[in-house]
Amino acid sequence: MKRSLSLFSLALALLLGAALTVGTPHFVQAQKKDDPVLARVNGVEIRQSDLDIAEADVGPSLQVQEPAARKEALLAYLIDLTALAQAASAKKLEGSAEFAARMAYAKNKVLMEALLGDITKTAATEAEMKKLYDESVAKTQPEEEVRARHILLKTEKEAQDVLAKLKAGADFEKLAREISTDPSAKTNGGDLEYFTKGQMVAEFSEAAFKLNKGQISAPVKTQFGFHVIKVEDKRSKPVPKYEEVKEQVQAFVVRKAQAELVMKIRGEAKIENLLKKEAPTPPSGQGRPQEEVILSAFNSCYGRAQVGFIRLGLF
Helix, strand or coil, X not given: CCCCCCHHHHHHHHHCCCCCCCCCCXXXXXXCCCCCEEEEECCEEEEHHHXXXXXXXXXXXXXXXXXXXXXHHHHHXXXXXXXXXXXXXXXXXXXXXXXXXXXXXXXXXXXXXXXXXXXXXXXXCHHHHHXXXXXXXXXXXXXXXXXXXXXXXXXXXXXXXXHHHHHCCCCHHHHHHHHCCCCCHHHHCCEEEEECHHHCCHHHHHHHHHCCCCCECCXXXXXXXXXXXXXXXEEECCCCCHHHHHHHHHHHHHXXXXXXXXXXXXXXXXXXXXXXXXXCCCCCCCCCCHHHHHHHHHHHCCCCCCCCCCCCCCC
């Protein structure tokens, strides 16, 4: 009878001390019809589902992007992993206390990931996400934006000369394309599009936000040179539409639900923290909530950037 053993089954067998001998293994994962065998190592089958697990685990670190080459690289990794695991099992390395401790840790981590991952299926309902979005919109304070053009010059005299030409009726956009030292001005005519105060250097922002629509500034000195600024428009920064931030809302709702689950389970558990009695209190600003450590570990398994613990930055 053929042996069929996924990497998950292999790890479980090693954890429980089951040797990989000829015959049917003790723990065989139920195989789907769309889960083809990709390789065999001493009769042990490596399937597509194993490749999917490897992609989630080590895929983010791979430099290979071309799909076929990427799949081949992951399969080669799985073949080596399986062969080496078999060799380790043959030497009975799983019998050491260190191995048992590491496998127990790995098992707990996978179980934690499964539990936290499971909540993603139910937490982010459309109603919950829309509610959070509406609450965030209600709390958002309108922020002023300016749309401006500028002409950047090396000296104040050059800036004064340009200002004189503009007062005489010269076209601002045309001058920006012709003489501005800002490289992008040749294509955009000095258009900086909409920006808030914090997006520009202080001297530039202060001058731009003092102008009314259509007004042109006196030369403004910044670290880049001398600017002549024209305000094209002013408005309150529009709140993004729900569909534009839906993914961010979903990510926050899921992580909030995960954090609440962690706190609930910890609150219900009987915990005796012996280290806490000895450990000094970390200085202010150091140390993270325990929930964030757990969620960070969970997120890192999927190659995602860490999202702050219960921090909402939608707009």
